[in-house]
Amino acid sequence: MDSNNLNEDFLFSDLEADESKAEENKGEEINITEELNDSVEQETVSYENESITEEKPDKTNLGLISFCLLIGSFAISGLGGVLSSMGFDSAMYGALEAIQGLMVFASFILMIITRVKYPKDGFGKAVMWLFIVGLIFLAVIIITLIVLCSSCANELHGF
Amino acid sequence: MNFMVFKMVITVHYWHVSPYMVCMIAAFVISYIIIFALLKKHNVEGRIIGLSLLMNIVFIGIGGKLYTFIFSYKCVIPQLYDSNFLNICAIPFSSMGAMFGMLVSIVGFNYINGTDSKLFWKAYALQLPLLYSISKIGCLLMGCCHGIPYEGILKVTYKAADGEVPFAIPEYNVFPVQLCETIAFAIIFAIFLRMYIAKDNYSVEMLCVICAITKGLLEILREEHIGHILNINQIFCLLVMCGAIAVFGFRKVKYFK
Numbered sequence: 373m374d375s376n377n378l379n380e381d382f383l384f385s386d387l388e389a390d391e392s393k394a395e396e397n398k399g400e401e402i403n404i405t406e407e408l409n410d411s412v413e414q415e416t417v418s419y420e421n422e423s424i425t426e427e428k429p430d431k432t433n434l435g436l437i438s439f440c441l442l443i444g445s446f447a448i449s450g451l452g453g454v455l456s457s458m459g460f461d462s463a464m465y466g467a468l469e470a471i472q473g474l475m476v477f478a479s480f481i482l483m484i485i486t487r488v489k490y491p492k493d494g495f496g497k498a499v500m501w502l503f504i505v506g507l508i509f510l511a512v513i514i515i516t517l518i519v520l521c522s523s524c525a526n527e528l529h530g531f
Numbered sequence: 532m533n534f535m536v537f538k539m540v541i542t543v544h545y546w547h548v549s550p551y552m553v554c555m556i557a558a559f560v561i562s563y564i565i566i567f568a569l570l571k572k573h574n575v576e577g578r579i580i581g582l583s584l585l586m587n588i589v590f591i592g593i594g595g596k597l598y599t600f601i602f603s604y605k606c607v608i609p610q611l612y613d614s615n616f617l618n619i620c621a622i623p624f625s626s627m628g629a630m631f632g633m634l635v636s637i638v639g640f641n642y643i644n645g646t647d648s649k650l651f652w653k654a655y656a657l658q659l660p661l662l663y664s665i666s667k668i669g670c671l672l673m674g675c676c677h678g679i680p681y682e683g684i685l686k687v688t689y690k691a692a693d694g695e696v697p698f699a700i701p702e703y704n705v706f707p708v709q710l711c712e713t714i715a716f717a718i719i720f721a722i723f724l725r726m727y728i729a730k731d732n733y734s735v736e737m738l739c740v741i742c743a744i745t746k747g748l749l750e751i752l753r754e755e756h757i758g759h760i761l762n763i764n765q766i767f768c769l770l771v772m773c774g775a776i777a778v779f780g781f782r783k784v785k786y787f788k
Binding site: 485500 | 582588
């Protein structure tokens, strides 16, 4: 529904439309009936959406899956550390890191979907706060790194 | 007529934290505050705006790193092995990749959210001139992206401070093209912000076309442009302009069908 709306009146604002309506309202009844039809359609659509949300339960498995993926990525990180200390080759360690990164990314996307569509889900909230705290920690670590090893950072042209 | 010629002398130090990065972070913080305020004004839930901003931050980070990792793989990988740890922080950050990441995050969030996509597009597109405008102040302080040799009003003289400087700075007086870009894009931002607040009436395509024309014209005053008819940046600007006009035409045809 929304993509159609976007395509149709992305360029033309509501206010512009209102002005044109005000001008056209003088003699033409067709536009009014069209508007009425539109409003009726919108009402039915909103009603359908409400009915769908009423039928859906507040809890969903997406938040739980996202939480499990995040915890699983931590577990894999620990497993990689154990394996490398036992003397496994670095290629396997790299593959584990790649899997871990993909799991965190999937967990993030699932968290966003859960938080947008099911705001009351507890696991979604927990994962969101974990991500926010993680981002703050990452920012603090990067700032500390820059302050402590600024010469390395300048050589790498990084950050 | 010496008394009419104003002169700017900028001393470039060996910056421990590059001013470009400080300006970039400041620009992002300011633009996120503005996005939050604008969308809040249009009665979008604070939770939804916060989630979109979170997704934007994460995708910009991933996009900026991934772009460098993909397109300069051979340069990055030996460096990583030399430093003996596979650390993501060691990969340089690319602004081009950050832009792609931003685009993907807006498309993705609108797909997930499903409503108010028009408002989100307009609010995020409005920030592009602001980000560019503020980040150019960093360029002015660093001495990179400088203008053509120039002897006139507001000429810039760069001086190296004691000790080494990260890269070569111009030894002659140059045109303050970074300052021009800052002012031009700030004016564009102000005009479109007023249009967004007052009438909620501007098209993203128009913004893209105006930004591309401004950038393409100001590119002529940069030293990199000497010896070129069309710079790589100007070709990119032309592509953006053609794309925006094509999308505009496509939508208009579809609207009047």
